[in-house]
Amino acid sequence: MSIKNYQKIVKSIPSNVKLVAVSKTQPIEYIQKVYDGGQRIFGENRPLDLVDRYEALPKDIEWHFIGHLQTNKIKYIIPFVKLIHSIDSIKLLKNVNKHAKNNNRVVDVLLQFHIADETSKQGFKLSEIKDFLNEGGLNNLQNVNVVGVMGMATNTDDFNHVRGEFKNLKNIFDTLKKEFFNTKEDFKEISMGMTNDYKIAIEEGSTMVRIGRAVFNDDIEI
Numbered sequence: 001m002s003i004k005n006y007q008k009i010v011k012s013i014p015s016n017v018k019l020v021a022v023s024k025t026q027p028i029e030y031i032q033k034v035y036d037g038g039q040r041i042f043g044e045n046r047p048l049d050l051v052d053r054y055e056a057l058p059k060d061i062e063w064h065f066i067g068h069l070q071t072n073k074i075k076y077i078i079p080f081v082k083l084i085h086s087i088d089s090i091k092l093l094k095n096v097n098k099h100a101k102n103n104n105r106v107v108d109v110l111l112q113f114h115i116a117d118e119t120s121k122q123g124f125k126l127s128e129i130k131d132f133l134n135e136g137g138l139n140n141l142q143n144v145n146v147v148g149v150m151g152m153a154t155n156t157d158d159f160n161h162v163r164g165e166f167k168n169l170k171n172i173f174d175t176l177k178k179e180f181f182n183t184k185e186d187f188k189e190i191s192m193g194m195t196n197d198y199k200i201a202i203e204e205g206s207t208m209v210r211i212g213r214a215v216f217n218d219d220i221e222i
């Protein structure tokens, strides 16, 4: 593995878009190589893998969690995780708050919305979050800092379809910003875009792309 693709991606991404290098399933040596190439933000989708890699790799890495998070695994990642992209239920949000409080931390989180066709993908509906926020649901959750939204598009070659889903997530972000987070500067992130669709995601307003295969595999055309 070389970091040729990684360097190409870094060059092609506007400076206001953050790259989360998704290192799930990659060997530690590959992650170290990308780190040596300058990357400092990495994402994992399994809590125990995240812990292993946190322990094995340099401590100035910003670790993001991007996968479905089970309640009984929250405690492993809370002491060090920088951003949880995948808050997909109110129950999870409350539990993350509880563990963050026990650790004397305020943890940054994104609300994951269901924008794809596949029912296997997780996430809120906009109406659920609006109801929660209208009821003042965040008032008692002082140890989570909601900094934006996340979504995964449908896995399809129909890029117009994918673009429509990203537009939908951008609209959700704009609606929440306007109605609930107008004065909150921290609420600014739209995490969307992966290997197959990150260019479209950036065109549609992504502030954070989560790229795995294209960062670590030289044989993927980008």
Ligand SMILES: *Cc1c(COP(=O)(O)O)cnc(C)c1O
Pocket: 022, 024, 045, 066, 067, 152, 194, 195, 196, 210, 211, 212, 213, 214
């Ligand atoms: C695996 C994964 C990615 C990266 O996908 P690639 O196709 O490897 O770029 C991004 N986001 C989530 C939530 C993932 O699980």
